[in-house]
Amino acid sequence: MAYSDKVVDHYNNPRNVGSLDKDSENVGTGVVGAPECGDVMKLQIEVEGDTIVDAKFKTFGCGSAIASSSLATEWIKGKKVDEALEITNTEIVEELSLPPVKIHCSVLAEDAIKSAIADYKQKSSDGDEA
Amino acid sequence: MELPIYLDYQATTPVDPRVLEAMMPYFTHAFGNAASRSHSFGWDAEGAVDKARKQIASLIGASSKEIIFTSGSTEGINLAIKGAVEMHGAKGKHIITTLVEHKAVLDTCKHLEKQGCEVTYLEPDSTGLVTAEQVAEAIREDTVMVAMIWANNEIGTVNPIREIGAVCHERGVLFFVDGTQAVGKIPVDVGADNVDLMCLSGHKIYGPKGVGCLYVRRRNPRVRIVAQMDGGGHERGMRSGTINVPGVVGLGAACAVAEEDLEKDAAHSIALRERFEEKVLAELDYTTVNGNHEHRLPGCSNVSFCYVEGESLIMGVKDLAVSSGSACTSASLEPSHVLRACGVGDELAHSSIRFGFGRMTTEEDVDFAAEQVISAVKRLRELSPLYEMVLEGVDLSTVQWQAEH
Incomplete structure (x- = not known):
């Protein structure tokens, strides 16, 4: 299967690879997928005020999965949390020209963003209660 | 580099230069139909096909009359399994195979299941190996055939074919082996290894694509199968269709090189x-x-x-x-x-x-x-x-x- 140039670029030069301190209060972590399905994405955000100031990812998966999560971190960095929630998998599909068989990679990336934000919100509401 | x-x-191998050289004349001046009996073009082609038959038979320990040319292993598998089941339907409709077969065997078995056959799929050990004991336990009164792979195409595991063949012969069950990956790579002797039917393919052994053969045992037991394609009655009635002479010559040459090397x-x-x-x-x-x-x-x-x-x-x-x-x-x-x-x-x-x-x-x-x-x-x-x-x-x-x- 031929990959698009953008997928190859993200695969060869993934943006924002790494990990943030998952115990930090202003860090939200999302881990989606499962090893037996061949895809696991971990996406983390660091939030200051209501802005995502940093994002990191690690992905076990095919080139399209790596590219989708790399692109997701690139897009959410600098966005307000609520803006990041508006990113949809179809935008990722379009940007990376993913073929139909790889659409689930983009779905997973969207899920990873939402899951990381949910984790962050959960943490900050717990913090408010304390 | x-x-x-x-x-x-x-997946496939490049054609060995020695094989290509042997094939070349049969694309150009020696283009005859091996079934033409009335002129030298046909006789030359027939001679080349006979030589190839001997080269293949020699590599696998068969006689040249036991070699039926096919388009490759997928056809050989279909012909062997469907052909045997159709011939021996009166004995029963049970087939034994394994879970680690190539798709061509698994899908042929699935096809026969839809037509009323019963198939037992033996589970290999963690290394992909199936034992003679497992086969012996699975054989029933109505078992027509054991069909299994000699060497696995994905992980390379080589099954104990000789022992399994002995069990099949003792119990009067036909033994079909998918020899596609094994032939030319490890010693294969259909006589000593108790194999009744075996397919092989040219392009896995540095020969051309689109040509292969099915070994069909003629003695102890004499194996009979029903042709799956009707036509001119080539290949002793088992596989109609004009013989792919350059391909067959290439397959023969590939077998000769494989035997030597x-x-x-x-x-x-x-x-x-x-x-x-x-x-x-x-x-x-x-x-x-x-x-x-x-x-x-x-x-x-x-x-x-x-x-x-x-x-x-x-x-x-x-x-x-x-x-x-x-x-x-x-x-x-x-x-x-x-x-x-x-x-x-x-x-x-x-x-x-x-x-x-x-x-x-x-x-x-x-x-x-x-x-x-x-x-x-x-x-x-x-x-x-x-x-x-x-x-x-x-x-x-x-x-x-x-x-x-």
């Missing part, structure tokens, strides 16, 4: 395989070689690189032509049915790559390949959340994964 390096010898080829492939595995295993942790380490095809190395997904690894070793298993199933995203049957978990099956070494592979190729694999795995593990979790001491089997499917 030319890039990319071809390391997919179980069998030991040399095997030693070469084993040395390369071991060189590759030593290098990779020395540099990478959480890496295992699948299949049976004792009974394995010389040139086949199926390796699981934990916590790295196979497709991304293939993308990372862009100068290597490798595959994640069978070429016939590489279009699907499902993990290999062979590794699954061996009890390899889906997560590890997704992390497995098949490396195939052969006659034209060099040490330089292997060294380059090992380096590229090692650096790609290391890079992808830097990207892998699973590898990070394992290094942190997390037991992945206890993690609640959030997956929809």
Whole structure:
């Protein structure tokens, strides 16, 4: 299967690879997928005020999965949390020209963003209660 | 060194120059139809086909009358299994096969199941091996045939064919063997190995694509099958259709070369395989070689690189032509049915790559390949959340994964 140039670029030069301190209060972590399905994405955000100031990812998966999560971190960095929630998998599909068989990679990336934000919100509401 | 390096010898092989040379005249001036009896064009073609038949028979320990030319192994498999079941329907409709067969056998069996046959699928051990005891236990009164692979195309495991064949003969059951990967790579003697029917394919043994043959035993027992294609009654009525003379000549030449070079080829492939595995295993942790380490095809190395997904690894070793298993199933995203049957978990099956070494592979190729694999795995593990979790001491089997499917 031929990959698009953008997928190859993200695969060869993934943006924002790494990990943030998952115990930090202003860090939200999302881990989606499962090893037996061949895809696991971990996406983390660091939030200051209501802005995502940093994002990191690690992905076990095919080139399209790596590219989708790399692109997701690139897009959410600098966005307000609520803006990041508006990113949809179809935008990722379009940007990376993913073929139909790889659409689930983009779905997973969207899920990873939402899951990381949910984790962050959960943490900050717990913090408010304390 | 030319890039990319071809390391997919179980998918197909290049045509050996000696084979190509033997074929050439039959495309040009010696173009006759081997069935033409009225002129020298036909006689020359027939002579060339007869010679090829002898060369093939010699390699596998058969007589030349027992060789039926086909378009390849898929046709040989269909003809052998369907042809035998159709011939012996009165005896019964039970077939024994294994879970680690090529799709051509599995799908032929599925087809026959729809037509009322019963099929027993033997489960291999964790190395992909099926034993004679398992076969003996599965044989019933109404068993027509045992159909199984000699050497597995994905993991290279070599089955104890001689022992299994002895069981089949003792119990009066036909024994069909898919010899596609084994012939020309390991010693094959259909007489001593108790094989009744066996398919092989030209392009797996440095011959041309689109040609193969089915060995059909003529004595003890005399095997009879029903043709699956009607026509001119070629190949003793078992396979109609004008013989592909250049292809058949190539298949014969490939068998002659394989017979002459069998030991040399095997030693070469084993040395390369071991060189590759030593290098990779020395540099990478959480890496295992699948299949049976004792009974394995010389040139086949199926390796699981934990916590790295196979497709991304293939993308990372862009100068290597490798595959994640069978070429016939590489279009699907499902993990290999062979590794699954061996009890390899889906997560590890997704992390497995098949490396195939052969006659034209060099040490330089292997060294380059090992380096590229090692650096790609290391890079992808830097990207892998699973590898990070394992290094942190997390037991992945206890993690609640959030997956929809």
